[in-house]
Amino acid sequence: MITPAHAQLMAAYNAWQNDSLYRAASGLDDGARRRDRGAFFGSIHETLSHVLWGDRIWLSRFSDHPAPAGGIAQSVDLYTDWNALCAGRAETDRFILAWADGLRAGDLEGGLSWFSGAVGRELTRPKWVLVTHFFNHQTHHRGQVHAMLTAADARADDTDIPFMPGRFDT
Secondary structure: OOOHHHHHHHHHHHHHHHHHHHHHHHOOOHHHHHOOOOEOOEOHHHHHHHHHHHHHHHHHHHOOOOOOOOOHHHHHHOOOOHHHHHHHHHHHHHHHHHHHHOOOHHHHOOEEEEEEOOOOEEEEEEHHHHHHHHHHHHHHHHHHHHHHHHHOOOOOOOOOHHHOOOOOOO
């Protein structure tokens, strides 16, 4: 079982890493961000769009956050404009930080049922497992974006949690 402190750490990590990747990607032109680089969702832009869509669909299950339109196939088109994608990411990261800060141990207990479009049926899983998946999904796809940025000669920050600025400084 994870704790609220773990979710808060991962929310902070999520915001730090998203800021890093979006800053690095902003240094590329739109064509470079949209170039198919062989990742599961193709391009840097499409992968970042999918991550934001995924965050919002999970947040709609965990909280009062509205669900995004469409399914996984449409997740790459959540925002076609780069500046709108950046703004949506920043807004959602603020929501994730506030949501995690408001978690109590009991909020991570029990199960959660939802209809999974990915497998086409109703599922129920422990809440703490789904919150773990929420943060793992972000990390997984951000790793793909980091590799695509590196291939495009863009430089993102370090990705190691112990080096997160301001979190462990004493």
